[in-house]
Amino acid sequence: MRSKTRLAVGLDLGSTSTRVVICGLEEETVKFLGFGEAPVQAWNRSRLADQEALAESIRFALHEAELRAQVSPESAVIGVGGSVAGVNSRGLYEFGRRRDIEPGDLRYAVELAARVRLEEDRQVLQICPQDFTLDGRAGYRNPKG
Structure with missing residues (x-):
């Protein structure tokens, strides 16, 4: 397969079997x-x-497809249907004294925002921080420093 070839991976999560297809x-x-x-x-x-x-x-299923295709895809784009829902949430982290914001502070704020109550049969698939609010001003994407 030439180096210009990109790989596409299809994944079907069926009720009785999982199927993977690899195409160039x-x-x-x-x-x-x-x-x-x-x-x-x-x-x-x-x-x-x-x-x-x-x-x-x-x-x-992926291993089986890789053996047959003789390639190992590095990634796949997955579509999830059914009863998937997005939820917006906020986490409040008060620093106390004024200081620089460190990566650990941002991780903790996201962790706090991710603590949402879910129904028993639900689970978090992905967390996507949208922005941060500092001193009452929203819209900061990466407020380190």
């Missing part, structure tokens, strides 16, 4: 490279019941 993208051509499939028992009524079982089936 070169100019305007898509070439099928490999496919992998693994059984999975991670779902209960369309909800994730066993995260580790799902992760293991993804690893197995």
Whole structure:
């Protein structure tokens, strides 16, 4: 496969099996490279019941696809459908005395904002800090220093 070839990875998380397909993208051509499939028992009524079982089936299906394709993709873009919801949250971290902001302060503020109550069958997939507020002024993306 030429070095200009980009890889595209498809991932299907089905109720009974996980499937992975790897394709090569070169100019305007898509070439099928490999496919992998693994059984999975991670779902209960369309909800994730066993995260580790799902992760293991993804690893197995991906490994199978990589062996057949003879390539190892570094990344994949995944679409998640169904009952996924975004939640905005705030974390308040008061420094006390005036001082420079350090990376640990930002991590702690994000950690505080991530402490949201979720229904029992829900879990956090990703945390995306949007901005920080300092001295009452919002909109700081990276307020170190």
